[in-house]
Amino acid sequence: MTKTLKYIVQKEGKHYVSQCLNVDVSSFGNNVQEAIDNLNEALQLYFEDKEALFTITNIEETLIGETRIHV
Numbered sequence: 001m002t003k004t005l006k007y008i009v010q011k012e013g014k015h016y017v018s019q020c021l022n023v024d025v026s027s028f029g030n031n032v033q034e035a036i037d038n039l040n041e042a043l044q045l046y047f048e049d050k051e052a053l054f055t056i057t058n059i060e061e062t063l064i065g066e067t068r069i070h071v
Contacts, residue, residue, distance in 0.1 A: 005043065006059050009035050022057050 006021040009032050018039035019026040027042045029035035046052055 001053075003053075003056065005056070006062050007036070007039055008064065021059055021062065023052070023055050 005023070007018055008021065009016050009018045011017075012028075015028045015030065016032050016035035017026060017028045018035040020039060020043060023043075023046065025039070025042050025046050027035060027038035029038050
């Protein structure tokens, strides 16, 4: 079975952090591609538990924004 999952990658310090938006799985790497590859590996391990397939959130559309607040 093939599932399409959405993810984001953001730079945190000297690493890139990849986070799946459909399930609570994330990883990191020294560059963007390594972060994505590591996320794919983490997702493979996560879905070895077939019950995890029932935790997938269906995301129709993804928007990323930025806002400023005074703290």
